[in-house]
Amino acid sequence: MQQSLFIKSVLVVDPANKKQEVMDVRIKDGLIAGCGANLKAEDGDCQIDGKNLWLTPGFVDIHTHLRDLGQSDKEDIQTGTKSAAAGGYTKVLAMANTDPPIDSAPILTLLLKKIEEQACVKVYPVATVTKGMSGEELTPMVDLARMGVQAFSDDGMPVSNLGVLRRAFEHAKLAGRTIISHAEDHDLTAGGCMHEGPQATALGLPGIPYASEAACVAREIEVVRQTGGTLHFGHISTAISVDLIAQAKKQGLKVTADTTPHHLTLSADDIKEYDTSFKMNPPLRTEADQKALVEALVNGTLDAIATDHAPHTKMEKSLPFDKAPFGVIGLETALPLTLEKLVKTKRLTPLQFISLFTDKPSTIIGISPYILKPGEQADLALIDPELSWQYDASKGMSKSCNSPFHLRNMTGKVLLTIAQGKVAYQDELNLSSRISGKLQTATK
Amino acid sequence: MPHSNQTTRVEDILSKHLDGRKCWQARRHLLDTKDLTNAEIDCAMALASEFKKFRSQHLPPMDVLSGKTIANVFYENSTRTRSSFELAAKSLGATVLNFDVGSSSVSKGETILDTARTLASMDIDCIVQRHSSSGSCHQLAQQLGDQLHFVNAGDGWNGHPTQGLLDAFTMLEVLGSLKGAKVSIVGDITHSRVARSNIWLLQKLGAEVHVAGPTTLIPAGLDKLGVKVHYELEPAIKNADFIMALRLQLERQKQGLLASIGEYKKLYRIDHKCLSLAKPNVKVMHPGPLNRGIEITSDLADDPNLSLIETQVKNGVAIRMAVFYLLLNGN
Known part of the structure; x- marks a missing residue:
């Protein structure tokens, strides 16, 4: 960022620093030039009135499907990272189940080149655990980690052979990386497309039972116990899984877990008749599960919120419910949805809440948590926690619009995202009354 | 005008069911029995009664739907149901197009939405669709509902509303009212759209619905x-007024949902003997086609005093005439 920016009287919410206080923040040449009480703006500073706004470290999404390579009709690096920036994210983990999947050095090289050319936020590639996500032969984890892979996951096609999983944990340890588990037993899912229960029965749709997730969580915990490995469970959806994870943590096993904004805010009762924008995997469960997930975030059993942003084209999502692909987009709605659920209800303080998006997910995947202090590269989100707005999925930055929250009224919005020292997103309309001067959004 | 009397009688009946008719006039599709009001159900039943009489007289077709084109689009084979819809449409003077799915571009990967759009472009008035995916007809109605009427002739496991209506009509012919009547549906409930359409409709009519079947085939x-x-x-059948046996798809055994057909027969086959538990004037029904000797004994299926199976088929045409008339005449 060539220009300099002065944000006056903003509530800095900085979890890694355990700091939540109103101050002025000055950013110059992409670096934090100063932060504290009663700083002076300098000539030429673009000024923002930060009153009643939050300034936080840029969010970290440890579960994003950017779709590039090979599926760029759904999303690509450019649109996906723009969508991330619009949601306050400055770091995303790009899931590996692309076409072809990220399972070898040459394919990773292709992806890294695209990221270099097109990404407006930091993208950490994920590689698959097994070649071709076949669940059989392991990928060269150490090599891939050295080239920049930050985590390993066969998301979407869980490793069902526990012998393979055991070796994967052992190799991941050698590579110094975490495995992200998509906990699902495909035989128990057996073609199901929404949560098993009266709602699925009433719609005549095959159900996905609790055990599909929970049985897989249970057996993978046992492999962690055996190997002393580390494992992160992505998108946990059921109260039973939460209990299993709580127990494993109590026993000192190195497991962590996240859940998604949609699992925290919707249940199977909310599914509009055959509306495929409510179809995702794991499915929306019951209200009791939803409550258990909130509780688990409050008591620390769940460590982070991740979006599982999963774009699909209109054509794919216009197929009948049982044939349409699983997944919903979520980068641009994660903050307002969870803010309403967790902070407006006073379950979490802003500091605890922002932690679920910043230092905690960073720690899970082994990135040092960002601390907001002079000399650091600016990597920040400026948030209006009170702004009321209506989300229109078709007007978002993502290429796809498969969101169950289309046209929902939201409270809380990201106004400005600075990623790696550059303006990656600004909401010009809602900044206009607070800003003097003009900010240039970086072009990529 | 050979049918001026007929048309007058139909209008006469409708004038006695003004509320129901109003609801039908506001409705463009029949997708489910779930959202039918009791007024709509009563109205359709009264009209079906009249159409049943008309059919039995072997008269030339009426002309109340002349100028309307109805397309049967069946992605799953069903000669029986398709024929019933075709007869119903033709008896009202509509033109019928049997869209041949097997040899069409559908087999080349065209989506159901594109197929429906193609038919809409040919100025078809109504699509009668059967498809293996639950909700497929609902989705089409949402996309193209302002251009076309949709009648769901079976969507996956979800619904088969005209079957539900014809079954209720058949029961009403026997008992007059279903308030407090016990109806038992026996067999594979999980995969049955007939069961679902019946359950929602019979509950509206005040019946007490029981089901019986193997644990693997009762949905959660x-x-x-x-x-x-x-x-x-x-x-399930103790004191039942009606027992409906469902067709058992024999491939369920391969999916591990049934130990053996023999075991199923021992546990759930409806025969003369088990009827002794039911009400003395119990009637037995089946949506067809029958697996004789598996879900129902051949003797019972053919017993004219106990079985309503042939009546159900006959009533199917009358109910479908009523549905077409209510959706398409004057709409």
Whole structure:
């Protein structure tokens, strides 16, 4: 960022620093030039009135499907990272189940080149655990980690052979990386497309039972116990899984877990008749599960919120419910949805809440948590926690619009995202009354 | 005008069901029995009664739907149901197009939405669709509902509303009212759209719906939807007014949902003997086609005093005439 920016009287919410206080923040040449009480703006500073706004470290999404390579009709690096920036994210983990999947050095090289050319936020590639996500032969984890892979996951096609999983944990340890588990037993899912229960029965749709997730969580915990490995469970959806994870943590096993904004805010009762924008995997469960997930975030059993942003084209999502692909987009709605659920209800303080998006997910995947202090590269989100707005999925930055929250009224919005020292997103309309001067959004 | 009397009688009946007719006039599609009002159901039943008489007289077709074109689009084979819809449409003077799915571009990967759009472009008025995906007809109605009427002739496991209506009509012919009547549906409930359409409709008409079947073939949470669930036949058919046996898809055995056909027969086959538990004037029904000797004994299926199976088929045409008339005449 060539220009300099002065944000006056903003509530800095900085979890890694355990700091939540109103101050002025000055950013110059992409670096934090100063932060504290009663700083002076300098000539030429673009000024923002930060009153009643939050300034936080840029969010970290440890579960994003950017779709590039090979599926760029759904999303690509450019649109996906723009969508991330619009949601306050400055770091995303790009899931590996692309076409072809990220399972070898040459394919990773292709992806890294695209990221270099097109990404407006930091993208950490994920590689698959097994070649071709076949669940059989392991990928060269150490090599891939050295080239920049930050985590390993066969998301979407869980490793069902526990012998393979055991070796994967052992190799991941050698590579110094975490495995992200998509906990699902495909035989128990057996073609199901929404949560098993009266709602699925009433719609005549095959159900996905609790055990599909929970049985897989249970057996993978046992492999962690055996190997002393580390494992992160992505998108946990059921109260039973939460209990299993709580127990494993109590026993000192190195497991962590996240859940998604949609699992925290919707249940199977909310599914509009055959509306495929409510179809995702794991499915929306019951209200009791939803409550258990909130509780688990409050008591620390769940460590982070991740979006599982999963774009699909209109054509794919216009197929009948049982044939349409699983997944919903979520980068641009994660903050307002969870803010309403967790902070407006006073379950979490802003500091605890922002932690679920910043230092905690960073720690899970082994990135040092960002601390907001002079000399650091600016990597920040400026948030209006009170702004009321209506989300229109078709007007978002993502290429796809498969969101169950289309046209929902939201409270809380990201106004400005600075990623790696550059303006990656600004909401010009809602900044206009607070800003003097003009900010240039970086072009990529 | 050979049918001026007929048309007058139809209008006469409708004038006695003004509320129901109004609801039907506001409705463009028949997708489910779930959202039918009791006024709509009564109105359709009264009209079907009249159409049943008309059919029995072997008269030339009426002309009330002349100028209308109805397309049967069946992605799953069903000669029986398709023929019933075709007869119903033709008896009202509509033109019928039987869209041949097997040899069309559908087999080249065209989506159901594109097929429906193609038919809409040919100025078709109504699509009667059967498809293996639950909700497929609902989705089409949402996309193209302002251009076309849709009648769901079966969507996956979800619904088969004209079957539900014809079954209720058949029961009403016997009992007059279904308030407090006990109806037992026996067999594979999980995969049955007939069961679902019947359950929602019979509940509206005040019947007490029981089901019986193997644990593997009763869907989760059905008891929470107002249905009494049994895993044994006896409590289900005790004091029943109607017993409906469902067709058993024989491939369920391969999917591990049935230990053996022999075991199923021992536990759930409806025969003369088990009827002694039911009400003395109990009637037996089946949506067809029959697996004789598996879900129902051949003797019972053919017993003119106990079986309503042939009546159901006859009533199917009359109910479908009523549905076409109510959706397409004057709309």
